[in-house]
Amino acid sequence: MFGYMGKILRINLTTGVVSKEDLDFDLAKKYIGGRGLGTKLYMDEVDPQVDPFAAENKIVFINGPLSGTATPTGGRYMVVTKSPLTGCIASSNSGGHWGAYLKYAGYDAVIVEGKASLPVYINIEDDKVEILPALDLWGKYVSETSAALREKHPESKVLTIGPAGEKLSQMGCIMNEDDRAAGRSGVGAVMGSKNLKAITVNGTKKPEIANPDGLKAVTKECRTLIxxxxxxxxxxxxxGTAVxxxxINEHGVYPMNNFQSGYDPDAEAVSGETLTEKYLVKRNPCHHCPIGCGRWVKSEKHPDGIGGPEYETIWVFAGDLGIDDMDIVIDANFWCNELGLDTISAGATLAAAMELYQRGYITDELLDDDVILKFGNADSVIHWLKKMGNREGFGDLLARGSYRLADFFGVPEYSMSVKKQDLPAYDPRGIQGMGLQYATSNRGGCHVRGYLISxxxxxxxxxxxxxxxxxxxxxxxxFQDLTAVIDSLGLCLFTSFALGAKEYADMINETLGTEWTPEDLLLAGERIWNLEKLFNLEAGVSPEEDTLPPRFLEEEMPDGPSKGWVHKLDVLLPLYYAERGWDADGIPTEERLEALGLL
Amino acid sequence: MSINVKLFANFREGRGKVVQMDYTPGMTAQDVIDHLGITAPEIAALIVDGVDGKVDTMLTAEVKKDGYLAIFPPVAGG
Incomplete structure (x- = not known):
């Protein structure tokens, strides 16, 4: 078996039983790995109607066939489960080194099921797999947890949740190596619901490659293209991504004040150029990455340096809150990482809260005379992030995300989300394809399910x-189908700025010994997309949720280079369903599913 | 009468963030980049007075008096 390690690790936290199962190679090839294979493995075992926090829910940590190889960026892993934020399939991926190390330990995937009676962590070192007590780690911040586990397992890579995941915030993320995040859809809260604090991993194995010389040549070619x-x-x-x-601002699609406008005259203060000139210490690349977009920065509050921030994080804690202060952005990024909060959803929830304050739904009285949640109030950001992550006071309501927050006040329309997941940093009124992508994304509001910004x-x-x-x-x-392929291979989406389906096919063929064409890969991507859609339908997520917040459909962009535009989803959505071979109601047809091998 | 040219990323090297140029009737974006020593293949995105489009098309656009350009090299992220 080339490319894959051939083993799936199953860990039942209720019984404490650890078992190792053979990977079905045919199944792996059909769904590639990562996001595709993870979704298939998950769907074969879990009722889509499951409560995401129930012991019956499972969580799959899975790398791709190119993870742990020398291919450029070959080190990512995917977390697949049912999202407590959206109710949709969650497949949240992260860089760093953890995914590659899981492969070096000899596993293509780890399936965690059940629920531990007390907090635990899992230690994986090649064939040795242990469930160990983590009472002393529960409640600790991410960096404290990582440091404590590195002391016990110095050669291992650490994946952990923070207090937000422990306290079941629907925005709780999973962090690895301190500053890399499987950020979206609340996957950290699913770990928390199982009393699983962390997974440490190390190994000494390497995947076998079908044609090592061929892969070496293709890798060299791809690295040159990059x-x-x-x-x-x-x-x-x-x-970095902050560029x-x-x-985005100059095109008038840089959301300000919870998407109330699209142009920030002071955006330069938080630009990539400013970050580079005033804060950057060095690049902070992931496993085998020749791009190195990750940043290592220092600021007055963080003189020793910290990882990040990325573009989306900068936007959400700057423009979206009406505060153009890079020091605050860096500090907010730090606290999200420590608390284990998705930066996009955490910032977007603050933005929604500020609009609710602006419109009188949230009052000073309701905040118990605490710090005012008001656009432009720099003092509010870190204060409320901490309360959100620790679920203290009004922070308990914030911890549920912007949709549940706005819905609490009877005005869900002020949550700028799709399927309850907050939108990223691009106003769809001025980017019609991106808006369609938002509306149809299988994991809710998201930019990395099809980056039409390109x-x-x-x-x-x-x-x-x-x-x-x-x-x-x-x-x-x-774009959605190709993204599903890249997410399943175990590579970073950013490679697609330089590489195309042919290069991905070349890399996978030399690794697995297959003869896939680019068209075969795209068909696999379409299969994965449809599989995710089927999960959502069976989970009760109606195609009626393939929509955008009313603001984008009804309110014209008030200013900037996209002034006067609304999103034309009513025109685009039927055409999209037809393009996918789905019926007019947005349901995959039997004919299409059969062609994709899903019936 | 002048125009403002906003430059980004490595286009700022040796030029600064914003370059002010005298406006002359009929001047196009191509005239502007020629003046700045930037070539068309180096440009990934070009906005003339708030309007964007394919770079080749935008280079033929006339600049308004007191107008502006925004010029970007290849950048991306997400």
């Missing part, structure tokens, strides 16, 4: 008219 590409070899390594602040704003691989509707459903479909 190095010579203006984005992956220039913009990203030099400025997006200015270009063609609509950045001109990659070609510049599309961002207001044009014609052709956008086809672009959305192919």
């Amino acid at each position: 190095k010579e590409n203006g984005v992956t070899g220039g913009g990203l390594p030099t400025y 997006l602040v200015n270009i 063609p609509e704003i950045l001109g990659l691989p070609e510049k599309l008219d961002r207001f044009e509707l014609a052709g956008k459903p086809a672009w959305v479909k192919i």
